[in-house]
Amino acid sequence: MSPSPTLTPEQLAQSRILVVGDVMLDRYWYGNVDRISPEAPVPVVHVNHEEERNGGAANVAYNAVTLGAQSSLLSVVGDDAASHALQALVSKAGITPHLVRDAQLKTTVKLRVVGRQQQLIRLDFENTPQANVLAAQSAAFAQLLPKHDAVLFSDYGKGALAQVHELIGQAKAANKPIFIDPKGSSYQRYTGATVLTPNRAELQQVIGHWSSEEDLHTKAQNLRHQLQLDALLLTRSEEGMTLFDEQGHLHVSAQAREVYDVTGAGDTVIATLASLVGAGWTLRQAVPLANRAGGIVVGKFGTATVSYQELFA
Numbered sequence: 001m002s003p004s005p006t007l008t009p010e011q012l013a014q015s016r017i018l019v020v021g022d023v024m025l026d027r028y029w030y031g032n033v034d035r036i037s038p039e040a041p042v043p044v045v046h047v048n049h050e051e052e053r054n055g056g057a058a059n060v061a062y063n064a065v066t067l068g069a070q071s072s073l074l075s076v077v078g079d080d081a082a083s084h085a086l087q088a089l090v091s092k093a094g095i096t097p098h099l100v101r102d103a104q105l106k107t108t109v110k111l112r113v114v115g116r117q118q119q120l121i122r123l124d125f126e127n128t129p130q131a132n133v134l135a136a137q138s139a140a141f142a143q144l145l146p147k148h149d150a151v152l153f154s155d156y157g158k159g160a161l162a163q164v165h166e167l168i169g170q171a172k173a174a175n176k177p178i179f180i181d182p183k184g185s186s187y188q189r190y191t192g193a194t195v196l197t198p199n200r201a202e203l204q205q206v207i208g209h210w211s212s213e214e215d216l217h218t219k220a221q222n223l224r225h226q227l228q229l230d231a232l233l234l235t236r237s238e239e240g241m242t243l244f245d246e247q248g249h250l251h252v253s254a255q256a257r258e259v260y261d262v263t264g265a266g267d268t269v270i271a272t273l274a275s276l277v278g279a280g281w282t283l284r285q286a287v288p289l290a291n292r293a294g295g296i297v298v299g300k301f302g303t304a305t306v307s308y309q310e311l312f313a
């Protein structure tokens with residue numbers, strides 16, 4: 001295993017990541033519950049506090065900027081209040097937004113209503129983008145590509161990456177490393193990517209159950225060959241992560257001391273990986289740091305990002 005080289009904040013600041021995928025607005029309404037509704041047997045929440053956060057691909061882009069890299073975010077959104085709220089949030093975070101608007105599309109919003117310290121309901125607003133807005137996104141991608149060092153596709157299955165195959169073709173032709181957080185039961189459309197980063201459940205959906213570590217290695221390498229990937233990175237929660245590549249495999253054990261909140265660890269991992277490779281590191285050099293970043297983020301409540309100081313401390 002080659003040791004990780006040093007990386008100054010100035011070097012990391014040169015790394016330009018283009019994040020493309022399903023963006024979401026994570027919204028939280030907090031309030032008091034004093035009574036049951038006279039209309040139905042449900043609590044009445046008197047909302048007194050609202051929070052909005054970057055979700056999905058926007059959270060991935062956010063992780064790249066909190067580390068100190070540059071990130072642009074390309075996605076498709078509606079022409080609704082939520083898309084403007086998201087644009088403001090993204091800009092405020094220091095991410096350069098490229099949001100392609102379509103009035104037919106509803107910006108994906110996940111609204112949680114929280115009362116008595118617990119989530120009472122989650123309401124999802126979303127629909128599927130049409131071909132015309134995806135074509136506009138594709139054209140924007142071609143323009144943005146030359147100004148970036150790495151491309152990161154964050155697939156949450158909402159449809160922004162329905163044409164990912166074509167985008168991969170463009171990125172390959174431009175010689176850019178391609179990182180993909182995949183979704184679904186078939187990965188054919190990701191053929192030719194540099195690396196995919198499924199978690200255990202996601203990989204199992206594609207290669208089936210593995211009966212032993214050896215069986216996993218065989219199946220993972222078969223998938224890697226079949227999809228013509230440089231590497232496959234399996235993120236394994238409390239088991240750390242394993243990289244499968246041409247040289248074989250590289251396993252790193254989980255680093256977390258205490259685990260408080262595991263959501264978003266996958267976003268942190270892929271953003272760290274892309275930021276370091278964008279700065280010139282190899283995948284094998286970047287994997288232990290990405291694993292460390294995942295371990296740091298699961299030890300935090302609420303915030304799902306890691307800073308340069310935390311990562312390189």
Ligand SMILES: Nc1ncnc2c1ncn2[C@@H]1O[C@H](COP(=O)(O)OP(=O)(O)OP(=O)(O)O)[C@@H](O)[C@H]1O
Binds near residue numbers: 199200264269
């Ligand atoms: N319980 C845990 N203990 C220690 N480390 C963890 C734990 N969960 C996650 N990690 C770290 O975070 C990385 C990514 O986590 P995981 O494999 O759960 O991704 P994920 O399922 O995609 O996460 P997400 O909730 O963002 O979708 C792991 O490889 C590991 O480094």
Ligand SMILES: [Mg+2]
Binds near residue numbers: 181199266267
């Ligand atoms: Mg994930």
